[in-house]
Amino acid sequence: xxxxxxxxxxxxxxxxxxxxxxxxxxxxxxxxxxxxxxxxxxxxxxxxxxxxxxxxxxxxxxxxxxxxxxxxxxxxxxxxxxxxxxxxxxxxxxxxxxxxxxxxxxxxxxxxxxxxxxxxxxxxxxxxxxxxxxxxxxxxxxxxxxxxxxxxxxxxxxxxxxxxxxxxxxxxxxxxxxxxxxxxxxxxxxxxxxxxxxxxxxxxxxxxxxxxxxxxxxxxxxxxxxxxxxxxxxxxxxxxxxxxxxxxxxxxxxxxxxxxxxxxxxxxxxxxxxxxxxxxxxxxxxxxxxxxxxxxxxxxxxxxxxxxxx
Numbered sequence: 001x002x003x004x005x006x007x008x009x010x011x012x013x014x015x016x017x018x019x020x021x022x023x024x025x026x027x028x029x030x031x032x033x034x035x036x037x038x039x040x041x042x043x044x045x046x047x048x049x050x051x052x053x054x055x056x057x058x059x060x061x062x063x064x065x066x067x068x069x070x071x072x073x074x075x076x077x078x079x080x081x082x083x084x085x086x087x088x089x090x091x092x093x094x095x096x097x098x099x100x101x102x103x104x105x106x107x108x109x110x111x112x113x114x115x116x117x118x119x120x121x122x123x124x125x126x127x128x129x130x131x132x133x134x135x136x137x138x139x140x141x142x143x144x145x146x147x148x149x150x151x152x153x154x155x156x157x158x159x160x161x162x163x164x165x166x167x168x169x170x171x172x173x174x175x176x177x178x179x180x181x182x183x184x185x186x187x188x189x190x191x192x193x194x195x196x197x198x199x200x201x202x203x204x205x206x207x208x209x210x211x212x213x214x215x216x217x218x219x220x221x222x223x224x225x226x227x228x229x230x231x232x233x234x235x236x237x238x239x240x241x242x243x244x245x246x247x248x249x250x251x252x253x254x255x256x257x258x259x260x261x262x263x264x265x266x267x268x269x270x271x272x273x274x275x276x277x278x279x280x281x282x283x284x285x286x287x288x289x290x291x292x293x294x295x296x297x298x299x300x301x302x303x304x305x306x307x308x309x310x
Contacts (some may be wrong), residue, residue, distance in 0.1 A: 019095030025068045025074025029058030039066040042111020046073040052294035071224015085225035086235045089116035110134035130308045132252040139229040142279035145233035161188045163229045173222045204292045247274040253305045256285030
């Protein structure tokens, strides 16, 4: 596999760390002696999804660290799918802090990066100074495995159910990576059967920015991120010891008013789980809120960081 070539961004540098037992690529910005902020991206994203925040927070004096999550971008992709569960993702996040000799940091997670940020704050409050989740709230551990419930109520064509069989979703998503990353439709089995569709570049990306994601996922494939979904039932089992755990550090939740995730994962899901919570709804934004409305998100994050006592 060829090594990644990352775009040059002012003030952003790159390193490879050994964290959580694997090699992890991180993008870094800001002074090394600044208050540390760890940014955890979602799927199908990379560290590059935080390009606007890396520069804004770094310019404001924060030590900003944006890793590629396990299985994605320039970070190692272990072959065992069981090593992509939530415990491993939390361990990776804490491992990045260890590798950089950081005692405590603010964690910010978007989409699939939000659960490890929330749970790191619940499990390791002495390492997580404060936490912010974008688009995906803190959710309690369920009483039953979620995938069979989705299969029963939403059917085999529902994208999360469709993702469960190794190799099938990969073949569908990797057939046309650009189409996969630009579609506004759900990645269902029926979506994969359509041919000749050529969606335009999303309005919050330039063609050059889109090319960064397309190149990365063309090189690595989608198995890493898909394995996060394939651990949903496993997460319900392995998190049993943390059932009822709460986030007690200062917390911020940001969600777009047009985010479809809000329909089944609203901010209200955190009632009783997050004890010191501030909620901000970004009017007109969808799911990719930090890329769609970077100025608003940057202002909210910087305001939150200023309020947190270091």
